[in-house]
Amino acid sequence: MPVAPNQGSTGGGDAVTLTGSHFTGTTSVRYGSRQAASFTVVSDTTTTTITPSGGGAVPVSVTTPGGTGVVGTFYYLPPPSFRLVPPPAGPLAGGNTVILTGMGLYTTSEVRFGTQAAVFTVDSDGQLTVTAPAAASAGPVGVTVTTRGGIASGITYTYLDAPSLTVVTLDSGPVDGGDLVVITGTAFSYTTGVTFGGTPVLSYRIASDTEIDAVVPAGTLGPADVSVTTLGGTTTAPDAYTYLGRFAVLGGESVTNTGPSSLTGDLGVSPGVSITGFPPGQVNGTIHASDADAVQGHADLIATYDNAVAQIPDASISGDLGGQTLTPGVYNAASSIGLSGTLTLDAEGDRNARWIFQIGSTLTTATASGVLLTNGATARNVLWLIGSSATLGTDTALAGRVLAQVSITVNAGVTVNGQTLARDGSVTLDTNSITRPW
Numbered sequence: 001m002p003v004a005p006n007q008g009s010t011g012g013g014d015a016v017t018l019t020g021s022h023f024t025g026t027t028s029v030r031y032g033s034r035q036a037a038s039f040t041v042v043s044d045t046t047t048t049t050i051t052p053s054g055g056g057a058v059p060v061s062v063t064t065p066g067g068t069g070v071v072g073t074f075y076y077l078p079p080p081s082f083r084l085v086p087p088p089a090g091p092l093a094g095g096n097t098v099i100l101t102g103m104g105l106y107t108t109s110e111v112r113f114g115t116q117a118a119v120f121t122v123d124s125d126g127q128l129t130v131t132a133p134a135a136a137s138a139g140p141v142g143v144t145v146t147t148r149g150g151i152a153s154g155i156t157y158t159y160l161d162a163p164s165l166t167v168v169t170l171d172s173g174p175v176d177g178g179d180l181v182v183i184t185g186t187a188f189s190y191t192t193g194v195t196f197g198g199t200p201v202l203s204y205r206i207a208s209d210t211e212i213d214a215v216v217p218a219g220t221l222g223p224a225d226v227s228v229t230t231l232g233g234t235t236t237a238p239d240a241y242t243y244l245g246r247f248a249v250l251g252g253e254s255v256t257n258t259g260p261s262s263l264t265g266d267l268g269v270s271p272g273v274s275i276t277g278f279p280p281g282q283v284n285g286t287i288h289a290s291d292a293d294a295v296q297g298h299a300d301l302i303a304t305y306d307n308a309v310a311q312i313p314d315a316s317i318s319g320d321l322g323g324q325t326l327t328p329g330v331y332n333a334a335s336s337i338g339l340s341g342t343l344t345l346d347a348e349g350d351r352n353a354r355w356i357f358q359i360g361s362t363l364t365t366a367t368a369s370g371v372l373l374t375n376g377a378t379a380r381n382v383l384w385l386i387g388s389s390a391t392l393g394t395d396t397a398l399a400g401r402v403l404a405q406v407s408i409t410v411n412a413g414v415t416v417n418g419q420t421l422a423r424d425g426s427v428t429l430d431t432n433s434i435t436r437p438w
Contacts, residue, residue, distance in 0.1 A: 036052060
């Protein structure tokens with residue numbers, strides 16, 4: 001090529017080599033109408049030059065004592081311009097694809113993210129496909145593009161730390177989803193997805209770099225992993241959320257009711273089919289008599305019971321729980337437990353605090369006894385595992401989910417902020433209020 005390179009910046013200053021003949025004695029080199037900024041005759045066939053400023057396509061001419069001749073054409077290129085196609089951020093490890101669009105990119109020779117050179121492909125004069133290089137630390141860096149027309153900069157790319165997930169509040173809810181939960185952690189600003197048990201949430205909002213508010217999708221009974229994916233990576237908290245059953249009352253053999261009981265949540269029986277006393281009892285939910293939902297609810301009851309009863313105890317309990325204050329933990333009783341007066345459950349400010357009561361035989365509550373939830377304790381996180389049967393005395397105010405191997409008798413005036421679920425026998429109600437706690 002007689003003019004090499006034959007392209008350069010409109011601002012001039014490019015080194016160009018001219019190849020031809022009879023260059024000895026050259027007195028002038030012009031790019032169009034402008035004198036070269038400088039030139040050096042290397043030999044009779046080679047002259048090196050520095051371009052002046054200019055624009056467009058111009059002839060390159062050389063003047064010697066023998067006359068003036070045109071060697072070739074030089075093309076002045078405008079400086080490039082570009083922008084990042086969102087998202088303008090990515091992981092510290094790099095490797096992700098970044099698209100740059102703009103003008104004057106065809107002759108790109110280098111792309112840098114901060115001081116790091118990036119691998120790139122020229123797709124067209126208006127687009128580059130770039131593989132982001134790795135970075136040593138999180139934060140913004142400038143992106144520069146070098147072409148024969150000049151250097152473009154002024155665009156920022158942000159390297160992100162991988163996210164971390166600290167806690168999900170609330171950390172449990174119904175299998176049909178719909179709860180609003182708060183996910184706390186770090187590096188959430190560029191979140192692109194949130195899943196519970198592998199299922200995308202119904203919706204989410206990035207409240208801050210440390211908080212995501214999400215609506216839980218439907219799931220399968222039991223613990224579920226919670227994952228947050230950002231442009232910086234993915235973090236997964238194993239078993240961070242627990243899906244709970246939908247039943248307020250579920251019997252194995254039957255459910256009977258006397259008086260105007262009120263249930264908030266579903267009512268069911270399985271494998272039995274007998275449900276009586278509704279009305280006068282009212283169900284703010286759906287009644288399932290050994291249908292598919294009841295069968296599944298019964299299976300879920302067994303699975304939940306077996307899982308919880310297998311937990312390693314933190315402490316032993318015996319006798320009567322009335323008058324005691326218990327912090328979160330797994331409590332085990334070899335035989336029967338009574339409750340007269342008030343049992344206080346103190347969450348110590350932890351809204352996700354849990355209590356599991358593993359009771360080997362029966363639970364019997366006295367008249368007007370109750371459970372008081374304090375400092376963030378919630379009924380959904382209290383499990384009463386009854387080895388045989390439970391009897392809730394008149395006017396008891398119980399909090400928690402009662403899972404009995406055999407039967408549950410709920411006497412007149414009892415209120416339950418929770419569930420009453422009997423595996424093999426019956427649930428007997430009498431003018432009660434039972435509210436599923438989610």
